[in-house]
Amino acid sequence: MGETNLSLGLSVPPDTPHAISVSLPTWRDNVGYEEGEEAVVKKMVSGYPRFFIHLGIQKLAALCEQKYALGTERCMLFATQKVAEQCRSFIQARSAALGAPVNARLVNLFICPEDSQDGGGPKLDRSSIGGSCADLHVVLFPGSSFSVAKEFWQHTGLGISSRFAEKCLSLLAESSAKSAVPTPASPLPGRVFPTKGQNRHYSALKKSPTSAAYPTPPPSATLPLSEDLDSVYLEERYGRNLPLQAAAFAKKALRSRVAGVLVKDNSGQSCSGDKELVLGPSTRGVKEVSAEDVYLLPTGMSAIWTAHQAALATRPSAKSVCFGFPYIDTLKILQKWGPGCHFLGFGTDSDIDELEKILEAEYQRDPTTPPILALFTEFPSNPLLRSADLPRIRALADKYNFLIVIDETIGNFVNVEVFPYADMVVSSLTKVFSGASNVMGGSLVLNPAGRHYSALKNHFSANFEDVYFDEDAIYMERNSRDFKRRIRVIDSNAEAVCDYLYSKSLASGNTTFPAVIKDVYYPKYVTREKYDICRIKTPDAEDDKIGGFGGLFSLTFTCMEGAKAFFDALPCYKGPSLGTNFTLACPFTILAHYTELDWAAQYGVEAGIVRISVGMEDSATLLKSFESALKAAEAVVLEQTAATNSV
CATH class of the missing domain: 3.40.640.10 (Type I PLP-dependent aspartate aminotransferase-like (Major domain))
Structure with missing residues (x-):
């Protein structure tokens, strides 16, 4: 299982620049994160992207604010004008509904290094992913409305990705390096071209000496430039200059995979763009479903x-x-x-x-x-x-x-x-x-x-x-490419773990003292008859297996201290998200509903729930890990019981 000593705030998985989870290894860390404690927040170098704005995006946004913000304005970054306009509309409508209406404005930047220009005008180089230039749409708004803008970012999930930000930053760095100016005076090095039709609105904007920027990341959170990443991070298995047709083929393969129309999903297939996908009727339950x-x-x-x-x-x-x-x-x-x-x-x-x-x-x-x-x-x-x-x-x-x-x-x-x-x-x-x-x-x-x-x-x-x-x-x-194979392993592991934990729960009729686990929420035990209606019963053509119960389950406990002890002792990665190839746990209600615990409890979502996404580790090792966490929780309950009896 994962490293049990992964420090607070580091990315999960570790050493992954675009990781989508973050280490919150103890129950107290999760509470501190939700309460905004400085000791916790300042250690965060990663997080779930819709909630924690990636450091690369923060860096790019800070540059845009330094260049274009008036007064204390902040900004959000998007990939297209349409999404930027939707964000602006939301900010204006939502702020008005909250009784403090504000206006937002847009800046459209086209970022190109010097050698991508021809005759003074933008020229896209289509030899690499997305071309050698980047089209960035900036929504600027009063700093006091940042929380409203963040609602759009969080709810819609339409903000730019960390890889998109990395591309912009690398283009800016490339342009800066080619300019023979060691320290550019402008915080946005290289050429930045406002889109036609908007230039007249923004050409006169200047940097305000009081412009608000994103908080400066701690030294440990310094984001390396993209050209350094290939030699540092194992996840960079592709080169940086893939042809555009590779991306088009990747999307076609993804759509076909999701549609269930690939006759055989070859996990070793190259994304080179020169191979035709072999398609057939959909396996999704409606044969007419297509990649389109x-x-x-x-x-x-x-x-x-x-x-x-x-x-x-x-x-x-x-x-x-x-x-x-x-x-x-x-x-x-x-x-x-x-x-x-x-x-x-x-x-x-x-x-x-x-x-x-x-x-x-x-x-x-x-x-x-x-x-x-x-x-x-x-x-x-x-x-x-x-x-x-x-x-x-x-x-x-x-x-x-x-x-x-x-x-x-x-x-x-x-x-x-x-x-x-x-x-x-x-x-x-x-x-x-x-x-x-x-x-x-x-x-x-x-x-x-x-x-x-x-x-x-x-x-x-x-x-x-x-x-x-x-x-x-x-x-x-x-x-x-191999998602079916991984899901089969995860399903098997999760069922084994849940069967063990369920046997120790009050819900199963277990009366052994001390009882720590109250119930196990897992499709095998919860509304099973409804799940089975949709559970795939026909063996898959590739692996001859039927549908399993998935890799996610939740636990409730007989007391809060038992929940905390179990979570803290569980030797796996701890953080938000699910469906990872490695086991990942979180105190779900604390993370998702900390400010509305009573409301969640009305629907059976208790404050002490621990949600676990099971990974692909060795099954025997997984069972030993959960057994050790359960023993730690039982020890706490025994200690509390002894203390109570002695009073």
């Missing part, structure tokens, strides 16, 4: 946000439904964009009963329009691993004419088949599909057999914008 129905996005959350935007654009206005306790940002998206949502946070049959009442009441109020816009649900849910009764919900959608959007991230399409019940299926490719915890990505897939397919397809044909950075796509393609 798959849309790649920068993050799983951006896939959910995009699905909601598509629903808003193609259907009559109405509230959505968030069914089951979701990952936090899904609910926030439904609440902050559009008319709002109904939250049915248990995700059980009783909530479907409640859904039927809502639908009927809305229909009676106005039978000329669908009673709700769309229903969003996870299968199974995070962190309670509950599975909704999808056939019953599908029947309601057909009766009342609303969309169903299913997030299959946790179940994943090696294990479950949810397409027959959905209009759109979304997933965080960041998780087990990638596994390496070094790149973000998401997918949205339309169901061609759905009654709303034509309207949705027309919408995406007219409006979809590919904002997935090419180099991120190349890493995602490489990581995902």
Whole structure:
């Protein structure tokens, strides 16, 4: 398992410049992080990208602020004008709703080194990923509204990636090195060209002596320039000058893989662009699904946000439904964009009963329009691993004419088949599909057999914008080639661990003293009959195996001190995210709902939950690790019991 002594704040995995998790090794560290304690925060050199802005992005943003900010303005960075405008609109609308309206403005920068110019005008060099230039869109806003802008960054997942920032920084460094000026006077070395049509608005802007910049990272967090990374980090298995066709092929392979149309997914296949993919009917449960129905996005959350935007654009206005306790940002998206949502946070049959009442009441109020816009649900849910009764919900959608959007991230399409019940299926490719915890990505897939397919397809044909950075796509393609094999190993490991822990839990009927584990939340034990409806029963053609129960589970404990002791003693990486090739644990509710613990508890999400994503380690080693953590927790309970009895 992972190093047990990985220091607070370091990247997980270690020595990975684009890691998507961070080491929070103790329960106290997680509380300190949530409370913003300086001793914890100043050690953070990494974090989950939608919450912790990568140091490279911070550095680039600071340069933009130094150059273009007025007064105490801050900024957010995006890859296209469309996303930047969406961010500006959100900042203005959200700040007004909060009673303190502000304006935001845009700067569009085209960054090129000197030798990429021809006759004084920009000239793209298409010989490397994304060309040798970078198009950067900057949203500037009052510093007091940074938290509002951060909501857009977090909820939509549409901010630039760390690799995109690294590209911009390397272009600036390259331009600076070629300029024979050791220390450029401008904080933005090289040539920066405002886009035509916006130059008249911003050409007169000058650096303000009071401009606010991002906090200076600690010395230990210094970000190396991209040209140094190849020799330092093992994750850099590709060269820096791949042809553009490699990125196009990587995206094609990814879309085909997600669509389930690859006849044989060769894990050794080169991403050279000179090989044709061998395609066949989809294995996703709806054979008509094709790669053309798959849309790649920068993050799983951006896939959910995009699905909601598509629903808003193609259907009559109405509230959505968030069914089951979701990952936090899904609910926030439904609440902050559009008319709002109904939250049915248990995700059980009783909530479907409640859904039927809502639908009927809305229909009676106005039978000329669908009673709700769309229903969003996870299968199974995070962190309670509950599975909704999808056939019953599908029947309601057909009766009342609303969309169903299913997030299959946790179940994943090696294990479950949810397409027959959905209009759109979304997933965080960041998780087990990638596994390496070094790149973000998401997918949205339309169901061609759905009654709303034509309207949705027309919408995406007219409006979809590919904002997935090419180099991120190349890493995602490489990581995902063997995702089926990895999922089989992870499924087997997780089931073995859960069977052991469940046997020690009160839920299993265990009465051995001291009882520490109260329950194990895992699809094998939670709403099993609902999960089995969608669990793949037909053996896979490649490995002759049926669907498993996934690699994620959660534990509740008989006392908070037992939970803390178990977490602290568990010898694995500790940090946010899931679906990694290595075992990763976190005190889920503390990290996701620290400011709303009572609200989460209403839906059974206790403050003491420990969520564990099982990895590919040796099964026997895993079991010994969990056994040792359980013994540590039992020792604490015994000690507390003895102290209580002695009083």
